[in-house]
Amino acid sequence: MQEAPLLVLEKITAILDAFSLRNDALTAADIRRATGIPNSTAHRLLGNLVTNGFLDRDGDRYSIGSRMAYWAGPAVRRLDIVDLLAPALTALRDETEETAVFFRAEGLSRVCIGVVETRHGLRREMRLGRIMPLHVGSSARVLLAWTPGLLDEVLAHPLEALTSETIIDPDALRRVVDETRAQGVAITTGERVEGASGIAAPVFDRNATLVGALGIMGPTLRLDAGRLAELVDPVVLAADRLTQSMAGRAP
Known part of the structure; x- marks a missing residue:
């Protein structure tokens, strides 16, 4: 019996959703494990997706087809990061149960351009438009790691100690920024405010240029190691x- 069109679309969507920036090339076995689609059905759908340009195949590995970028172009041009932030931040808040934030570098500071607060009564206050230093916090660490020349500009000025955990030694700050770039994520505790912790990761556009830092923040009482x-x-x-939704790519 031939599958209903909507069921086929659901399976195709599941296959495409199996790919990510960190898992951009998958074998058929990888895809079956990720989707739960039976072997014979997966084999047939993968063949059709390759034939129609949805996927590319190199040996035993599949990747998102270049034709998809062509189709995505008109939609992406209509989207600004602000349009995409609300659903992304809400989803991150719901998954982690912590305040979700997005920061962008502005001169020698960082500014919050998106926030969805936790539902917990105990929280660290954040508001849209808040301007903060670039040498403290997980989002700042991400902005310094992927914005060429920004760290040098920041280090041209004395680093103010905001707490006992603030890094004020230039060499130490360079080391942790290098570690952030190598690990792809920043985790900080108590650098800007005592008893506050955060995690942040980079978001890139189609030119592999940093758009900003997406992260969560909250009290260290909840966000322990x-x-x-x-x-x-x-x-x-x-x-x-969020990078993918902008047709972006990592450098």
Whole structure:
């Protein structure tokens, strides 16, 4: 019996959703594990997707087809990061149960251009348009790591100590920024405010240029070392999805 068209579309969507910026080339076995689609059905759908340009194939690995970028172009041109932030931040807040934020670099500071607050009564206050220093916090670390020349500009000025955990040694700040770039994510505790922690990851546009830092923040009482480690993947995946929604790519 031939499958209903809507059911086929659901399976095709599941296959395409299996790909991400960090898993951009998958084998048929990878796709079957991610989707639960039976072997014979997956084989047939993958063949059709390659034939029609939805997927490219190189040996035993599949990747999103270049034709998809052509189709996505008109939609992406209509979208600004602000249009995409609300659903992305809401989804991240709901998944992590912490305040979700998005920061962009402005001169030698960073500004909050998106925030969805946690439902917990105990929270760290954040508001749209808030301007903050660039040498403290996980979002700042991301902005410094992927904005060429910005760290040098920041280090041309004395680093103000806001708490006992603030990094004020230029060499130490360079080291942690390098670590952020290597790891693809930043985690900080108590650098700007005592008892506050955060995680942030980069979001890129189609030219592999940094758009900003997507992250979560909250009291260290909830976001201790163990909980921070658990929330790294949700934050990184949320940033990857936001990058993808802009037809972006990592450098």
